[in-house]
Amino acid sequence: MICRTDRIRPARLVGAAALGLVLAAGLIAASPGGAVEGAAAGLVRQADAALGRSDGIAAEMALRKAMAAGLPREAAAARMGEAFIDQRDPAKARKWLAPGQFSRDEALRGFRLLGQLEMNAGNLAAAGRALDRALAIAPGNSGLWLDIARLRYAGGEQVQSVAAAQRAVELDPGSPRVLQYRGLMVRDRFGLAAGLPWFEAGLKQHPNDLGLLSEYAATLGEIGRAREMVAVTRRMIELDPGNGRALFLQAVLAARAGDVALARRLLGRVSGEVAGRPSTQLLQGIVELEAGNARHAAGLFDALSQRQPQNRLVRLLLARSLAASGEARRLVDSFSAEALRPDASPYLQTLVARAYEDLGQRDQAAPFLDRAARGSPGMAAAVAEAGAPGSLAAVQGERPGQPDAAVPYARALLGAGQAQAAAAVTERLVQLSPGSAESQIAAGDLRLMRGDLAGAVDAYRISAAVRLGDDLLVRLVEAYGRAGLSGEAEALVGRLRASSPHDRTAMRLAAGFAARRGDWAEAAALLRWLSAKGGGRDARIEADLAFALLRAGDGKGAMAAAGRAWAMQPAGLAGTGAMALVLGKSDPGAAQAFTVRLRGLSNQDANRRGNPLKDRP
Structure with missing residues (x-):
């Protein structure tokens, strides 16, 4: 059965x-x-x-x-x-x-x-x-x-x-639906470009199939082949005037190009089932936010967050919209607990801190600013959840083998300091649901934490056979590296970059590999692209770019990148460290001042990491 x-x-x-x-x-x-x-x-x-x-x-x-x-x-x-x-x-x-x-x-x-x-x-x-x-x-x-x-x-x-x-x-093998679905699965597993041959094979036999044309156009757009994508969407509209998927894809392209007005007009023409999709609502919110309608955007993201409560991108955009619309109290009430999670982004932590400051509660803002200054966790880790695991135990008991019940329970056990019990829950989950990608990731996380590197690699590989997302890519690369298999890690990233040349996570990891090889010119080129294409709001990318440029012999460029990193997070380790390093020869006095500041931040960070749940209410 x-x-x-x-x-x-x-x-x-x-x-x-x-x-x-x-x-x-x-x-x-x-x-x-x-x-x-x-x-x-x-x-x-x-x-x-x-x-x-x-x-x-x-x-x-x-x-x-x-x-x-x-x-x-x-x-x-x-x-x-x-x-x-x-x-x-x-x-x-x-x-x-x-x-x-x-x-x-x-x-x-x-x-x-x-x-x-x-x-x-x-x-x-x-x-x-x-x-x-x-x-x-x-x-x-x-x-x-x-x-x-x-x-x-x-x-x-x-x-x-x-x-x-x-x-x-x-x-x-010639069915258009079969080829479309298989192309999607190959795309998820091996990268965007890997799915193209399946869509192209289907279109050779079924040139007017809208399902195949839709996925082909979407993939072309994601890998940067915008002209070809537009041509395919126009063909879709010829076959089906007013095709909502084609209009949506054109709106995505317009939004990426910064033409907010065109994106809004195209979205206004989307109707039917496509109009109600979460992806369409997400784009509508982004466009309204970029157009300066932060309150409207907040309403859209709030509705979408209720539909997809685990979607962290939507949650982050909602927080950004609340900040932009001046709703500090609502932002604090909705996101302060989330910003204290070990895996919370520095950006969210900064938004919460600024909201507390707007409310005149600087003492409440301080812990969030401290966390934001430390930056994102440098490695994949099993995420502990705050709160007693008792209530989650009942849910997990009613639905054994279901990842959406077992994984939160395991994380709550980890947050309560019961690492051994958390590991037992995840291993039992894998026994009951060996084919679940989420179960394998949870088991891999706990194995990695316990030092079972081979077991972590095995679990991550099983999950990656289904879909290799950004989070799993980082986990697998780390597990490979800690297991002494850095060559396999670099090969994995190389394959993904060949298939998805604009994948930001793969590019970030590739820059790290280039730096380890001493190829500072390549590392700097990759980091410069990331900075120019949206990473300019990431202090760690700017700090790494400063170091790569300095080693590549571009002192002026290094100083500019270090200045950007420090301006983003004056109390952050990344920016402070970058300034200390770059000023080392040109201004020893200023470099010494940044070095002293860096030591103080590092000591604070070490104390915090000794008790990762210290700031939890």
Whole structure:
């Protein structure tokens, strides 16, 4: 089966599918249906055409006429469910799909749609049961295997999801949906450019497929091939005037180019399902913030944060919007606890500190300024959560093997000083959910903390086989380095840069490798690009750039970079250290003053790190 009633499980295809096929054959044989004939046939074709263009209302009307002309309910149920899905009316769709009463010809379609409906509603076990019934009917259907891949991914079995997607490729290597999904998975695992051949292969066979064109355009834009991206989006609009995805991608490009007015106009034309996507709402908020409408932007980010409470980028943008709109009290109330987390960004800590200062509470601002001055943690680490783990223990006990319950519990145990218990929770999680990428990351973090370097590398590699995001890349590079495998770490970063040349995290790591090799010119070039393309607000990047330029023989450039780092964080280790180093020969007296200041900051930092939860309320 694809799932049990309590949690998703991999499909056991041989016995279960064979047994299910026998049962399904009996059920379908007992149901009315078969070929649609007479006047109803033409109306069904009209409904199919309407569904093909996502016109659920027209499809519903045609199907009701077909039923009046004699089409049995079982023969109409799957299409009617799809029509209501297109109308965004899941309750009515459920009335047609949930009974599972479909004609022989429509059973596969009906159970697939029911599985998708349950998946969208978060009912993963019910979705699995529906897809099990579909699998019993057509175990060799590639589209069904894509549904199974999506279900496994949503259910925390990302490794098994990759296997299901590969099965879909084997069954129908020319399917546009198969090629699109596989391209997305390859893109997540190996980098942006790695997905392009899959999209291009699909477009050779299906040049007008909007799904393939959409992902192709998005990938081109992400790797900096803007002209090609625009050409693809224009083709999408030719095929489908007003295509929301194409307009959204053009708005992204306009926003990146700094044309806020054009971005707003394009976003104003986005409608339908695309308008309600989190990515669209995120871009709307960013555009409004850049346009100076901070209060409106805060409202957009607040709504999005409620939809995605774990999205740290959205949370940071909300904090920035509140600061820009002068809502200091709300900023403090919403973000002070978050800014005390060990993994909080210095930028958020600075925003909270400034908000306290605006409220006249300088004593409350001091701890946040101290933390911001120390900069971001220099290495990947298991993150401790504040608070007693007791309440989380109950949640974890009710849902064993679920990462969203077990990982917060393990972090709370770590925050309470119970590292051994936290490790036990994560290892148990891996036993119960070995295919969960999040479970493997959590286990890798605890293993890295305990010094089990080989175990950490293994866990991170399993997760990276699904998706190599920035956070995981940093973890894996660190684990490789600490395990004496720096060559593998550098090779990994090199492969990612070849596929995603503008990936900031990979570029940052590559600069570090270049510095270790003594190639200061390359390190400086990489850091200069990062500074110019948005890193100019990162004191650590500016400080590292100063050091690289100094070693490369560019004293003037080094002084400018060190000055920028210090101006950003006058009480920070990075900027103070950079000034002390760069002024060493040109102004020994000033360099000595910065050195004394640096020693004082370093002592404070050492004391803080001795008790990482010291500032917690």
